[in-house]
Amino acid sequence: MDAVRCAPNAYTYSILMAGLCDRGSLDEARQLWEEMAAKGIRADIVAFNTLIGGYCGAGEMGKAEELFRGMVLDGIAPTATTFDRLIRGHCKVGDVDTALLVYRDMKRKGFGxxxxxxxxxxxxxxxxxxxxxxxxxxxxxxxxxxxxxxxxxxxxxxxxxxxxxxxxxxxxxxxxxxxxxxxxxxxxxxxxxxxxxxxxxxxxxxxxxxxxxxxxxxxxxx
Known part of the structure; x- marks a missing residue:
């Protein structure tokens, strides 16, 4: 990442993390997340959704939910994409009850x-x-x-x-x-x-x- 000539921002990191998540390299994506935090770059909703989506795709729902809670505590409002990825992730691991809880939360916030x-x-x-x-x-x-x-x-x-x-x-x-x-x-x-x-x-x-x-x-x- 340091080899990038322009100053990296949350969007830059999101693009790189998305590529790693698509390849299933979640540990490397998490390293970029930690690097971003260490440099004082505040994660935005795109960055959160990217890594949450990566964890959901891999069925690592504990980590996905942990990120989701951190996002809310940081004052970043979830989007339809956030909820959608969590629903798919919980369905992937067969946790219908939690998927339905996420769905109801999603509807309360006006998303589908x-x-x-x-x-x-x-x-x-x-x-x-x-x-x-x-x-x-x-x-x-x-x-x-x-x-x-x-x-x-x-x-x-x-x-x-x-x-x-x-x-x-x-x-x-x-x-x-x-x-x-x-x-x-x-x-x-x-x-x-x-x-x-x-x-x-x-x-x-x-x-x-x-x-x-x-x-x-x-x-x-x-």
Whole structure:
């Protein structure tokens, strides 16, 4: 860093730390963080978000949360990016409860999730059987200007309702999904087939498999 001719600032350090975080070199990124502090350069929100994102990407949530607390104590307000990265990080390590706490804190401050983060949270909630709660979160985000549910959002929730045997709820979502221009695809068909097989509705199983063949999709078990 000392080889840089211009005087380094927080932005310069953030760029270098981002490159190291992308390579998974978190120890080196932390060394730059400490070097920045030793030189009396105050970390800004970009620097904090960069290193928090690095720790979240590596699943080191203790360090990410420690940085987050330090940021707040320094009087730096978190941004949507800060919360988004923490949610993704907690989902990455399977800590849905903490991810939801972060989400609620995020909403209280007037922010919303990126679509990819929402999809990740919904899928983790599905894994926990929290499908109805996941749908509520999706509805909450859909009321926010600029947010549009993705095809994956619907796939995840349809799978979740099918796993719980709530096929009617899954069918309503599939109709809504189609209304938004998303094709069902193999994942949705597989979810419904599994649900109908579970209750012994062979007629619907065969019908859906035939539809899959017509659209050129792979039918599991055939």
């Amino acid at each position: 999730m990126e679509v990819s983060s929402a999809d990740q949270l919904l899928d983790e909630m599905r894994e926990r059987g929290m499908v109805a709660e996941a749908l509520e979160i999706l509805r909450e985000e859909m009321r926010r200007e600029g947010f549009a549910a993705s095809r994956k959002s619907y796939q995840v929730l349809i799978r979740g309702f099918c796993e719980k045997g709530e096929v009617e709820a899954a069918l309503k979502l599939q109709a809504e999904m189609a209304g938004k221009g998303f094709e069902a695809g193999e994942k949705v068909y597989d979810s419904f087939i599994t649900a109908y097989e579970r209750v012994g509705n062979i007629q619907m199983v065969e019908r859906l498999k035939a539809e899959m063949v017509e659209m050129g999709a792979n039918v599991k078990g055939d």
